[in-house]
Every structure is written in C-alpha cells, then in structure tokens.
Amino acid sequence: MKIAVSGKGGVGKTLVAGTLARLFAQEGFKVLAIDNDSAMNLSYTLGISKETRDKIIPISKMKELIKERVTIEGGGPGIYNINPKVADIPDQYKITGPDGIELLVLGSIEDPLTGCLCPENALIKSLLHNLLIKRDEIVIVDFEAGLEHLGRGTAKGIDLMLVITEPTQKSLELSSKIIELSKKLGIINIYLIANKIIDDNQITVINQKMTDWEIPLYHKIPYDKEIGKADLEGISPIDFNPNSKSLNAIRTLFYNLSKLKKEIFDL
Numbered sequence: 050m051k052i053a054v055s056g057k058g059g060v061g062k063t064l065v066a067g068t069l070a071r072l073f074a075q076e077g078f079k080v081l082a083i084d085n086d087s088a089m090n091l092s093y094t095l096g097i098s099k100e101t102r103d104k105i106i107p108i109s110k111m112k113e114l115i116k117e118r119v120t121i122e123g124g125g126p127g128i129y130n131i132n133p134k135v136a137d138i139p140d141q142y143k144i145t146g147p148d149g150i151e152l153l154v155l156g157s158i159e160d161p162l163t164g165c166l167c168p169e170n171a172l173i174k175s176l177l178h179n180l181l182i183k184r185d186e187i188v189i190v191d192f193e194a195g196l197e198h199l200g201r202g203t204a205k206g207i208d209l210m211l212v213i214t215e216p217t218q219k220s221l222e223l224s225s226k227i228i229e230l231s232k233k234l235g236i237i238n239i240y241l242i243a244n245k246i247i248d249d250n251q252i253t254v255i256n257q258k259m260t261d262w263e264i265p266l267y268h269k270i271p272y273d274k275e276i277g278k279a280d281l282e283g284i285s286p287i288d289f290n291p292n293s294k295s296l297n298a299i300r301t302l303f304y305n306l307s308k309l310k311k312e313i314f315d316l
C-alpha cells in the first residue's frame with residue numbers, strides 16, 4: 050500500500066506520516082517512509098536518533114550521484130536524462146530506525162527560482178515513480194505541499210492520499226487545491242483529515258466547506274499539548290507519550306486505514 054500525506058506547511062503532515070509509519074511497523078509491516086517535505090524532519094518524528102539524523106544527506110544534495118545518473122555524456126548544458134536509473138537508490142541510501150522502520154530522505158528543491166535545478170528534479174521525480182510504482186512494502190510519503198514531483202504516471206501508484214488540514218481558512222483553501230489536483234492526477238482515494246482541533250464548531254465549519262468539494266472529512270485529530278512537550282524535549286511524539294490524545298486519534302486512523310487496506314488489497 051502506498052500512502053501520500055500532503056497539506057500546507059505546519060498543519061501536521063510529518064506528525065501524521067511519521068506516526069502512521071511507526072504504527073504500521075509496530076504491527077509487523079515492512080515500512081519505507083519517504084521524506085519529500087522541505088522541512089525534512091520526518092526522521093525526528095520517526096524517532097531516529099539525533100546522531101543518525103545529523104548524518105543524513107538528502108538525495109537532492111548528492112551532487113555526484115545526481116551527476117552520475119542524470120548527466121548525458123557529450124550533452125551540453127541543459128541536456129540531461131529525464132529517465133535515469135534509480136531502482137538501486139532506495140536500498141542503498143535508506144536508513145533504519147525504531148521498530149525496523151526504514152527512511153529515505155529525498156529532500157526537496159529549495160528555491161526553484163535560483164537557476165535550473167532540473168537534474169535534481171529529474172532524479173527525485175524518477176525516484177518517486179520507482180517508490181510508488183515498483184516497491185512492494187508499505188510506502189508512506191511526507192509530501193511537499195504543492196505535490197511538485199507528482200506526475201500522472203506516478204500518482205497512479207498512490208492508493209491513499211491523506212490531505213491534512215488545520216482549522217484555518219488558509220489551510221482549507223490549500224487543501225481544496227490539493228484535492229482538486231489529486232483528482233486531476235487520477236487519485237481515487239482522497240481523505241481529508243483535520244488536525245489541531247480544539248472544538249466542535251471548527252468541525253462544523255470544515256464540514257460545510259467540504260460539501261462543496263465533495264470530499265467528506267474522514268478523521269479528526271485534537272490539538273494536543275503533549276506534542277509541544279515532545280518537541281521541546283526533542284523526543285518523537287510516539288516515544289514521548291504514545292497514549293496522548295492526538296496519538297490515540299492517529300492510532301484510530303491507523304486502524305481505519307488498516308481496514309481500508311484489507312478492502313483495497315485482499316478483496
């Protein structure tokens with residue numbers, strides 16, 4: 050099963066992606082988590098030690114690798130291979146964390162305005178395609194808000210698109226754009242998840258919006274002070290307090306997704 054997690058910066062994508070990854074791993078599934086968020090802090094939420102985290106080099110920064118795979122011999126500037134060989138990269142560069150979880154940090158393109166970053170983009174796009182189409186473990190991708198690296202062919206591999214939203218107008222507007230784009234890309238199972246919920250009135254407002262977009266609110270996760278405490282201590286939320294209210298809500302989400310997985314795959 051391939052799960053993509055998207056949403057505006059700061060809404061809780063990484064919290065949801067990382068915690069779901071750990072929960073699947075704890076149930077004995079082989080899980081490969083992919084960090085394609087520009088904040089690149091999925092490793093922290095997965096509970097990977099600081100020592101290991103400090104050594105991570107995202108694929109987008111591996112100049113030699115990018116050159117080796119994307120450059121075409123004899124090609125001039127701006128000429129590069131848009132279909133590079135990537136199948137060996139995940140196993141070579143993934144790192145292992147708690148519960149046997151595996152992580153590949155793709156990184157993202159920091160500033161697309163500062164010149165042509167086409168080689169990096171080409172490699173990351175190809176890698177995502179490989180990860181979502183060719184791998185057979187559970188793959189959970191913590192995505193860049195705009196789904197920049199997602200083409201139609203790659204989107205086909207996504208079984209579940211989780212769109213995370215906060216109870217703010219800005220976040221809801223971006224969610225609606227992501228939902229629209231996901232539909233255009235042909236993704237069938239799109240689920241909206243409200244995070245940092247404080248009261249039921251927020252849910253009422255979100256539900257009103259959702260009817261316009263024809264996507265029901267699938268799940269809600271409460272605002273939880275324990276998450277801030279975990280952040281302050283630098284401990285991943287699932288290791289800091291696995292039974293806090295937001296963690297319990299994410300666990301319920303995990304159970305519901307596990308049931309969906311059965312429906313989708315074990316018909």
Ligand SMILES: Nc1ncnc2c1ncn2[C@@H]1O[C@H](COP(=O)(O)OP(=O)(O)O)[C@@H](O)[C@H]1O
Nearest residue numbers: 058059060061062063064245271272273276295
């Ligand atoms: N349910 C929640 N309750 C309290 N704080 C939260 C909750 N979800 C996320 N946060 C906090 O909000 C910030 C952004 O979360 P994060 O998962 O990094 O978002 P994103 O990956 O979408 O940018 C972090 O400081 C995180 O700890």
Ligand SMILES: [Mg+2]
Nearest residue numbers: 062063086088
């Ligand atoms: Mg993030």
